[in-house]
Amino acid sequence: MATVSERVKTVTARVLAMDPGQIKPEQNFAADLGAESIQSVELVAMFEEEFGIEMDEDAALSVQTVGGAVEFITRVCKEQGVDVEE
Amino acid sequence: MQLILFDGPAEKRAKFYPLALSRPIWELRCGITTLSEKLLAKAGVSEAACFVPEYMAGAYAQRTQWKVNDPAVLAGDDLLILNGRLKAAGVKFDRKGPSKVGLDEDGQCLWAWVRKADISRVKSGSFDDLLESAKAALPAEKCDWPTYNYPWDLVLENGDQITADCKAAGRSGIEGTVEQPGAIRGSAKDVYVAAGAVVHPMVVIDAEHGPVYLDQDVVVHPFTRIEGPCYVGRASVLLGTRCREGNTIGPVCRVGGEVEESIIQGHSNKYHDGFLGHAYVGEWVNLGALTTNSDLKNDYSDVTVLLDGRTPVDTGSTKVGSLIGDHTKTSIGVLFNTGAYVGAMALIMATGKVLPKWIPSFAWLLGGQVTKGFGKAQLYKTAKVAMSRRDCQWTDADESMWDAIYEMTAPARDIAIKKGRRAMLRK
Numbered sequence: 001m002a003t004v005s006e007r008v009k010t011v012t013a014r015v016l017a018m019d020p021g022q023i024k025p026e027q028n029f030a031a032d033l034g035a036e037s038i039q040s041v042e043l044v045a046m047f048e049e050e051f052g053i054e055m056d057e058d059a060a061l062s063v064q065t066v067g068g069a070v071e072f073i074t075r076v077c078k079e080q081g082v083d084v085e086e
Numbered sequence: 087m088q089l090i091l092f093d094g095p096a097e098k099r100a101k102f103y104p105l106a107l108s109r110p111i112w113e114l115r116c117g118i119t120t121l122s123e124k125l126l127a128k129a130g131v132s133e134a135a136c137f138v139p140e141y142m143a144g145a146y147a148q149r150t151q152w153k154v155n156d157p158a159v160l161a162g163d164d165l166l167i168l169n170g171r172l173k174a175a176g177v178k179f180d181r182k183g184p185s186k187v188g189l190d191e192d193g194q195c196l197w198a199w200v201r202k203a204d205i206s207r208v209k210s211g212s213f214d215d216l217l218e219s220a221k222a223a224l225p226a227e228k229c230d231w232p233t234y235n236y237p238w239d240l241v242l243e244n245g246d247q248i249t250a251d252c253k254a255a256g257r258s259g260i261e262g263t264v265e266q267p268g269a270i271r272g273s274a275k276d277v278y279v280a281a282g283a284v285v286h287p288m289v290v291i292d293a294e295h296g297p298v299y300l301d302q303d304v305v306v307h308p309f310t311r312i313e314g315p316c317y318v319g320r321a322s323v324l325l326g327t328r329c330r331e332g333n334t335i336g337p338v339c340r341v342g343g344e345v346e347e348s349i350i351q352g353h354s355n356k357y358h359d360g361f362l363g364h365a366y367v368g369e370w371v372n373l374g375a376l377t378t379n380s381d382l383k384n385d386y387s388d389v390t391v392l393l394d395g396r397t398p399v400d401t402g403s404t405k406v407g408s409l410i411g412d413h414t415k416t417s418i419g420v421l422f423n424t425g426a427y428v429g430a431m432a433l434i435m436a437t438g439k440v441l442p443k444w445i446p447s448f449a450w451l452l453g454g455q456v457t458k459g460f461g462k463a464q465l466y467k468t469a470k471v472a473m474s475r476r477d478c479q480w481t482d483a484d485e486s487m488w489d490a491i492y493e494m495t496a497p498a499r500d501i502a503i504k505k506g507r508r509a510m511l512r513k
Contacts, residue, residue, distance in 0.1 A: 038435065041450060041457050042510060049507040057461035 025067030104411030117247030
C-alpha cells in the first residue's frame with residue numbers, strides 16, 4: 001500500500017495537473033503550487049474520497065502545506081479508524 | 087376574536103421548501119401582499135397570534151409583532167384558527183356560527199372556529215393538543231376551501247392576484263414623481279406610483295393588460311419597461327429592466343435584466359442582465375450577472391420539480407422556473423435548469439452548462455458538483471455582510487435557526503457531497 005505522503009502527492013498532482021515528483025512536503029498549496037480557492041475545496045473532497053474519511057472543512061482548509069496535509073490526514077484516519085501506511 | 091395562524095403539518099410545509107425553510111408559509115408573497123396579510127384582511131383583524139415550527143420561533147419572533155408559539159393566546163376569546171396555506175379568497179366562516187373544524191382530504195385540520203364558550207371542551211395547554219382535541223370534540227366538516235400546496239402555485243397565480251389585490255387596494259394615480267419623457271400605455275387608472283417613488287425618463291409603464299403598482303420609494307431607472315400586472319415593493323430599484331407581466335418584487339431589491347411572472351421575496355439582488363422566469367426567489371439572494379433560469383422545456387411538456395432531491399413532482403404546468411432559497415448566491419453566468427430546486431444558503435459557481443435540477447441547502451456547487459466548500463461558517467459570514475449592507479442585523483436567533491436548517495438538510499446534502507466526490511474522482 002502506498003504511504004499517506006505518496007497518496008497525498010498523487011491526489012494533489014491530479015487536482016492541480018502537476019507531476020507528483022515535483023511536489024515537496026514543505027510546499028504551500030496556494031503560494032507554491034498555485035492552488036486557487038476552488039481547487040482547495042476540490043483537494044479536500046478528493047482527500048476524503050481517497051482515504052474514505054470525513055474532514056471538518058474549516059480545519060482541513062486551514063492546512064497550508066503538503067506536509068501539513070499528510071499529518072492532518074494521518075491524524076484524521078487514526079481518529080476515524082481508517083488503516084493507512086505512514 | 088383571536089385569529090391564530092398555524093404552519094403545518096411538517097410534510098405539507100416541506101412542499102414549500104426551500105422558501106419555507108426559514109419562514110412560515112404565510113410570509114410568502116402572492117400579488118401585492120403576503121398570504122398572512124390577505125388572511126388578516128379576510129378575517130377583518132389587524133393582528134394575529136401564530137404557531138410555527140419551534141426551530142424558527144426565535145428568529146420569526148424578531149420579525150413580527152405577533153405572539154409566537156404562546157399557548158396563552160388559546161384562552162379568553164373566540165378563536166379563528168387558520169392554516170397559512172389557505173387561500174384567503176376561499177375562506178368563508180360565520181362569526182356567529184357554532185364551533186366547528188374543517189378537515190382536509192387527509193383528515194388534518196385546516197381551520198377551526200372555537201367559540202369562547204367551547205374552549206373548555208378542548209385541551210388548550212398546547213396548540214397541538216388543541217387541534218387534536220378540537221377534531222375530536224367539535225363538529226367536523228370536509229373543507230372545500232382552496233389551499234396553496236407548492237411554491238409554484240403562488241407563482242402561477244401571481245398575475246391574477248396582483249390584479250385582484252390592486253383592485254382591493256383601490257389606489258391609483260401618481261403620488262411620486264414620473265419624469266418625462268416617458269410613456270404610460272393602457273389606462274392611467276391602472277397605474278399607481280406611491281409617494282417617494284421616482285420614475286426616471288425613458289421608462290414605459292404598460293398597464294394595457296394589468297395594473298402596475300410601484301410602492302413607496304421605488305426607483306425606476308431609464309430604459310425600463312414594466313408590463314402589468316406588476317407590483318414593485320418599497321425601496322426597490324429597477325435598473326433598465328425588462329419587467330414582463332406578472333412580477334412581484336418585494337421590498338429593497340435591485341432588479342435588472344429580464345424578469346417574467348416571478349416573485350422575489352425581498353432584499354435580493356438580480357442587478358445585471360440574465361433571464362428569470364416563473365421563479366420564486368427568497369430573501370438575501372444575489373444572482374450574478376447573466377444568471378439565467380429556464381422556465382420552459384424544449385418539448386413543452388409539464389415541468390417536474392425535485393423537491394426532495396429524488397422524487398419528481400409534476401407541476402402540471404409547462405412553465406415553472408427556479409425555486410431559490412434565502413441567502414443563496416450565484417456567480418456570473420449560472421444556468422438553472424427548468425424547475426430547478428436551489429436550496430437556501432448555497433453558493434453556486436457556473437460551469438458553462440445547465441446545472442443539476444436539485445441543489446441542496448448549504449451546498450457549495452463547484453464544477454457542477456456539490457461540495458462542502460468552505461463550510462457554513464463562511465456562508466454565515468457572507469450573510470452577515472449582505473444584511474449589514476441593508477442595515478439589517480444577523481442575530482443569534484437567526485444563527486440558531488440556520489443551524490437547525492443545516493442539520494435538517496444534512497442527510498440529503500451529505501449524499502450529494504459523496505456523489506460529487508466520486509464524480510470528481512472520475513474526472
